[in-house]
Amino acid sequence: MSNTNWKLRSLIGGLGFAVLAMPALAAEQAWVTKSNGNAKLLLNVVAKYSPESATELGVDGFDEQITDMSRDLFDATNKDVRAVIAQLQQRLKSETDPKVRQDLEILIKAGQDQLRSAALKRKYLMPYVDVGQLLFGVVRATLDPRIPKERQQLIVARLEKYAGLTKGYRPITELANERLQERLKANRNLLGPYKGEVEQALNDGPTLLKGMKDLLAKSDVKGWEPAYAALEKQLTAYDAQVRAQVLPKARADHRLPAELYADNLHQFGVDIAPQELVAKALTSFAEIRNQMNITAGLIARERKLPNPDYRAVMKELKKQQIPADQVMPLYAERLGQIEAAVRQQGIVSLPSRKAVIRLATPAENARQPAPHMNPPRLIGNTGEYGEFVLTTGMPPDASGKSLVFDDFTHQAASWTLTAHEARPGHELQFAKMLEAGVSTARAVFAFNSVNVEGWALYAEAEMQPYEPLDGQLFALQARLQRAARAFLDPMVNLGEITPEGVKSFLMDEVGLSEGMATQEMQRYIFRSPGQATSYFYGYQRLMETRQAAEVALRQKFNRQAFNDFVLAQGLVPPALLRKAVMQEFVPAQR
Known part of the structure; x- marks a missing residue:
């Protein structure tokens, strides 16, 4: 709402969930209490310049206040952020608790990132x-x-x-x-x-x-x-x-100045150059496509389909569209099947309560066209959990043309989308943070797309082996789409492909509907340039960490223990997560 552009802005966008019974939250540990006192310095700045954002995060006392747009807030905001950074740096000098020190570093970085982003937007953008x-x-x-x-x-x-x-x-x-x-x-x-x-x-x-x-x-x-x-x-x-x-x-x-696009990637958690990201993603795309052709061939043989190419098989499977009144029952059924597999295979600890899934309203479709999880309040939470919101299309474009999705309303796609947005993906991810009593620094100020989306894509991969062949094909398609994002988003912003080229590639090579391909293209060029790359990169970094733990532990590696440990850390950056896994989880398992 204001000139302030906190990294947690992607989190703030509206919370909507139904009432659920909630188990007692974990008692706050002493180091968390101390860390939260440090985080309050930054929260006070958020509340001062964007009270609406503070309210949505769960900070009390700002329900009637609105952002002051009667004056330019740039200099005042920067002055206050710099003062908080100086205080946090002073506290870091004398802090001895390693976890509190890590959180101080997270808070300082969040403030510094805010200053850099605000300066670049001020320099370039109307x-x-x-x-x-x-x-x-x-x-x-x-x-x-x-x-x-x-x-x-x-x-x-x-x-x-x-x-x-x-x-x-x-x-x-x-x-x-x-x-x-x-x-x-x-x-x-x-x-x-x-x-x-x-x-x-x-x-x-x-x-x-x-x-x-x-x-x-x-x-x-x-x-x-x-x-x-x-x-x-x-x-x-x-x-x-x-x-x-x-x-x-x-x-x-549509292209942003190079400095701005690079800063976008940084804010979303991508810490490598766009060209390196493109190279990694192109290789992965080719490898995933090969896996899709193998799986599609098996489905074609099983169902006697004439063309075993993955695109042709997906097109056939997409014809199994579910009537509107059966979409929600189908997703509820999928959730139950996935939870049963999670428990049977010992993948991660699940709560006994039900997760929430609902259809989006037309206005929600306009505001955020892709299916998503509405996160709960991360401060002062008294019983809220997130909800999986299933979007159904985009509003008509300027010409009056309506673009409807067929990507999520068929049998096969429901498996991996449920695993990503509900369990064991985002819904579980945020619930575990609340129940474990994660610090504000790790839950709010470390929040970026790499840290969040990496887990959800990893959750898809964890569930893929336990899904039917058609579900596995669309799990691979979802991973193919994330790899495509990680090269198409940088390429379109670097001028190496046109927006129209992006849209046609997604429809022809990834198999997306015109509606889905259109909102994807818009995401890369103006809705949130750079954000779509975070899924692929976050997944890669998390898989690297898991493989490092497996190499260190070999037969002693326990998947459920590893996944529970990862979720208990909150939204720490990949480097901090790797450090925690190798210095805490691995020795404990040994």
């Missing part, structure tokens, strides 16, 4: 804000069914401030435009947003507005109507202003 998407995210997070009713009611105070109905506040749409014009006046050479991004935002605006209204209407919140009515007019006028003033300044070339 501060265009998609206000409608931001407000939908705040409403959706506040009206989460788990949020107490009295706290949900406070959304009215926020909406009134956003709309400028509260004394001392002006409409957020006016303020966003003022900050934009202010920066353009200071530097006329700033790069505008990518044209396709602006067009998609304008196209999604009505869907998000309706989604916001639907959420409010279905809630028990009272008195929201006047503020919403004002915001509806303001957002409609803002979109018209964007169309008239921003769209003409939008850049036709």
